[in-house]
Amino acid sequence: MTAIDVRNLSIDLGYGLAKKRILGDVCFSVEAGESFGLVGESGSGKSTILRCIARLLNVWEGDIQLEGRSVTDMPFVEYCRAVQMVFQDPYGSLHPRQSIRTALQEPLRIHRMDRQLERMERALIDVGLDPAFLSRFPHELSGGQRQRVAIARALILEPRILLLDEPTSALDVSVQAEVLNLLADLRAKRNLTYLFVSHDLAVIDHMCERLAVMQHGRVVEVMSRDVLATGQAKDPYARELIQASLEYDQAV
């Protein structure tokens, strides 16, 4: 089954001569249980696509289908249970004046779910944190711990699709690996579908089976992970990007 199906997604801003194309006819689809990467340089529109799917942006044209239903037709409550998002900046994605307990309990209250304490403790254990963290505030946590809490919060509604907007780019390299492994484990355990945005090809290579390379708001090529190792991309820009990434890794 297709989990995410994006067809001809476009965004134009401005009118007349000042009209500027932000996203142009983006098409790709993600199978259920698959992890799909979106790579490209800064400003190529990766996060914008994610925000369209997350319904945080509403001025797009085209069609986005989740599990065979158009996002705009889905009742919002049902949508929330199907899709959640993990944000890039763990320092900005948790409310600074809410304890972890409040952050995790809010979605449960909104959706009137049962066994709230049990679910909250379970969610923290699943991301490798002690349930005692419930009484803490975000400023008492490290960056990696905050991102774990953000993942716990996204998963507490038991979504089937997780949108990940560079979830590790704000973290230290050693913590990055832990969070990536955690995400990989969670996907295997819960059979989640990931849409993973990153500009780091090594991260995408580690996390995703397939990926789309983006440039200037367009998808230039959709390829499988194997292509990253061989460098045999069809599109010249994609080839250049992969080559640059390989050279960078060697230099480091």
Add this chain to the structure above:
Amino acid sequence: MAAQSLDMQDVAMNGTRSNPNSAFRRLLAVIRELLGNPSSGFGLVVITILVLTAIVAPLIAPYDPNVIDLGNTLKPPSAEHWFGTDELGRDIMSRIIYGTRISLTIITIVSVIVGPIGLLVGTTAGYFGGWYDTIMMRITDIFLSFPSLILSLAFVAALGAGLENAIIAIGLTTWPPIARLARAETLTFRGADYIWASRMQGASSLRIIIKSIMPMCLPSVLVRITLSMATVILTAAGLGFLGLGAQPPLPEWGAMIATGRRYMLDNWWLVAFPGGAILLVSLAFNLLGDGLRDALDPKQR
């Protein structure tokens, strides 16, 4: 592995850090910080004394504030009458002590009316934006474009003189700056990731405003209300002075100055003591507001 050992450490630390009454402890920390700074400490002490005086006024006032003693008029400060007596022989000290009750009533009612209105108008305008924001902010602009004393004069003139109407008039002129402030604060948070996150979790706009945005605006609104209390006291005194606020038998400080004005040249104490009380209390609120801003603003830590 590294993560596990780190987490273990954190768990160990967390065991000693269970805080059931963290709100209370936070309040104590704020008070300690306020007392640590001489100027805000002075403000806090003066306001605490003001509140205590208002509560125990009948016990500490040496005379009844409304008893007229025509054989004892316009007496200068002495051992029997520390602050002297006024033109009807009433003890000025007792009147000032009972006056704290009126001042506190005005302050409390005004902040209870003004805080929620300003917060609600400001946060909704900032959060929803668009035409709602435009309408709300134009209304706010209309209120802001008049000097507050003139506007309250107009309201009192329309509603009729009296303490209750003065309070309503002051309330109507005090909420716009708070609404502006709350709106500005809201605009800085409304694009934050945690607001997007709670919207994605299905939170309604009302829920986001009450649970996520209002707690963020509260500290600065609190500071702003404290600072505007000085203006409220001055406006109340001004209205009392002009004869539109508290009416004569009531020992309101502004009204006391108004009646003392006629005897001011020969009997300075009629005006000096109520004037000093107004000065002291409005100064204390200003200093306390400044101190609160430093204590509550997380950006300065």
